[in-house]
Amino acid sequence: MMPDQRQDVVIWMRPEQAAAGRPAERSRAEITAAAVALADAEGLEAVSMRRVAAALDTGAASLYRYVATRDDLLDLMADHAGGEYALAAPTGDWRADLLDVARQARHIMRRHPWLATLAVTRPVLGPNGVGLLEHILTVLDGHPASPAAKLEAFALLTALTAVFVQHERAAADPGARRTAAYLRHAAASGDHPRLAALLGESAEPPGDVPDRFEAVVVRTLAGVLG
Numbered sequence: 001m002m003p004d005q006r007q008d009v010v011i012w013m014r015p016e017q018a019a020a021g022r023p024a025e026r027s028r029a030e031i032t033a034a035a036v037a038l039a040d041a042e043g044l045e046a047v048s049m050r051r052v053a054a055a056l057d058t059g060a061a062s063l064y065r066y067v068a069t070r071d072d073l074l075d076l077m078a079d080h081a082g083g084e085y086a087l088a089a090p091t092g093d094w095r096a097d098l099l100d101v102a103r104q105a106r107h108i109m110r111r112h113p114w115l116a117t118l119a120v121t122r123p124v125l126g127p128n129g130v131g132l133l134e135h136i137l138t139v140l141d142g143h144p145a146s147p148a149a150k151l152e153a154f155a156l157l158t159a160l161t162a163v164f165v166q167h168e169r170a171a172a173d174p175g176a177r178r179t180a181a182y183l184r185h186a187a188a189s190g191d192h193p194r195l196a197a198l199l200g201e202s203a204e205p206p207g208d209v210p211d212r213f214e215a216v217v218v219r220t221l222a223g224v225l226g
Contacts, residue, residue, distance in 0.1 A: 011072045012079075012126050026056060028066055032076040036112065039077065044114035047073065071122075078118045079126030084108050087135045094225075095218060097139040098157060101132070102217045105161040113169065119162035123155075145225040153224045160220055164213055 016028055034055040039047050049070060053060040067073050085104050090097050109116045118124075125133065136154045143150070187196040 010124075010126070011067070011075055014068075016066060025062070026058070026066055028076060030056065031063065031066055031073070032080045035073050035077050036080055039114045040112055044074075044117060047077070049073070074118060074122055075124045075126060078115065078122065078124050079128045081108055081112050081115050082126070082128030082132055084111075085128075085132060085135075087132070090139045090141075094139050094143060095221065098136065098153070098221055099214060099217060101136065101139075102157055102161055102214070105158060106165060106213065109162060109165040110168075116162040116165040116169075119158055120166070123158070140225070143225060149224055149226075153221055156220055156224060157217070160217060161213075164216070 011028075031052060035047050035052045038051055038055055047070070049063050049067070050060045052073065053063045056063075067076070085101070085108070088097075088100070109119070133154055136157070137150060140150050140153070145153070183195070184199065186192055187199050190196075
């Protein structure tokens, strides 16, 4: 294996195709788009080299000329989604600007239900991710927080949004309703007075539960950045 094809470097540091061999018939962008479409339709588990190759009407072996492993493919998919941000010039209000990024992240993760899982289990920074990081550092330029705190804010913004979106999906599952019913049952037993008080204080009319996403993001960022 040639040095520029080693698997110990990220895919964006390797050429799209080895210098020797037949001319390229596909591009990484085409392969990535096919994988994203497959994951959007059937979930992340459906993404395999064989299935993506079939979607492109080619053989799985030919895909390995462009993408060495499935992990490479997942990295390309995650960074592809990062290209869907519309990053406006900083306004001078870092909280508002970072909240705008968080809102967009939430919409993108809702649009690609598999993305939140990758953001939590396989965080990666490709070209689009680096562009997003640069935007956030520009928003925070002049902020007194340390460089390390600014990097933490970037990581937490992505991770918090991903966990929130995962929670939203889980809350829609019938299992979540069963768990909620059991919590009410346990609270009513009289054995858990603090739980009963908590549920009583936070009770809201059905269909009128407030969206706390933005408030949680703002509090978290304020705690990290000061």
